[in-house]
Amino acid sequence: DAGVIQSPRHEVTEMGQEVTLRCKPISGHDYLFWYRQTMMRGLELLIYFNNNVPIDDSGMPEDRFSAKMPNASFSTLKIQPSEPRDSAVYFCASRPSNSPLHFGNGTRLTVT
Amino acid sequence: SQQGEEDPQALSIQEGENATMNCSYKTSINNLQWYRQNSGRGLVHLILIRSNEREKHSGRLRVTLDTSKKSSSLLITASRAADTASYFCATALISSGSARQLTFGSGTQLTVLP
Numbered sequence: 182d183a184g185v186i187q188s189p190r191h192e193v194t195e196m197g198q199e200v201t202l203r204c205k206p207i208s209g210h211d212y213l214f215w216y217r218q219t220m221m222r223g224l225e226l227l228i229y230f231n232n233n234v235p236i237d238d239s240g241m242p243e244d245r246f247s248a249k250m251p252n253a254s255f256s257t258l259k260i261q262p263s264e265p266r267d268s269a270v271y272f273c274a275s276r277p278s279n280s281p282l283h284f285g286n287g288t289r290l291t292v293t
Numbered sequence: 294s295q296q297g298e299e300d301p302q303a304l305s306i307q308e309g310e311n312a313t314m315n316c317s318y319k320t321s322i323n324n325l326q327w328y329r330q331n332s333g334r335g336l337v338h339l340i341l342i343r344s345n346e347r348e349k350h351s352g353r354l355r356v357t358l359d360t361s362k363k364s365s366s367l368l369i370t371a372s373r374a375a376d377t378a379s380y381f382c383a384t385a386l387i388s389s390g391s392a393r394q395l396t397f398g399s400g401t402q403l404t405v406l407p
Binding site: 185216223224226229237272274281282283284285286287 | 326328333334335336337338341381394395396397398399400
């Protein structure tokens with residue numbers, strides 16, 4: 182079991198550029214979550230999917246953020262255009278029903 | 294706003310001592326979970342306690358839950374330098390949706406000195 186795999190581990194980009202974060206959940210997990218972690222706000226839930234379908238995106242901060250899950254083994258979180266205040270660590274997590282979360286090691290995003 | 298709030302924000306102890314962290318929350322929950330985060334890594338699940346349970350043990354970890362006070366504590370006994378990490382409580386709310394979302398607290402940074 183390779184765990185939840187996120188890429189890239191680090192991303193540095195300029196304001197206005199498009200950023201795409203990627204996640205491969207653990208096989209067999211039917212829930213996938215995207216979280217953002219900052220010193221100021223802690224860990225915030227952005228969106229989660231069940232069986233590839235977005236269930237709750239109320240945590241997505243703005244229309245600049247979008248997330249997709251085209252199949253059970255892949256999800257993306259896109260920011261377009263990026264802004265300096267988007268700088269944070271973005272985590273993907275997955276779980277089967279009624280089980281604890283398994284987190285990836287995150288993508289540290291820096292927008293200059 | 295965050296559902297869970299940990300106390301203290303930071304804790305520094307000597308190896309071999311016990312560490313106690315507390316978590317308070319605001320609304321009714323289905324269960325409460327504790328996670329550990331090492332620097333630069335993702336969170337790792339430690340233990341889950343359901344709302345109808347009062348205490349749970351796992352190795353050197355002991356978790357208590359007081360639903361009347363809306364609080365939980367995590368005790369790590371005989372701490373080791375490798376226990377140095379941030380510890381988060383997370384509450385699973387009883388929601389009307391088909392899945393229970395987790396809401397994380399702000400965390401306690403534990404430093405265990407060798």
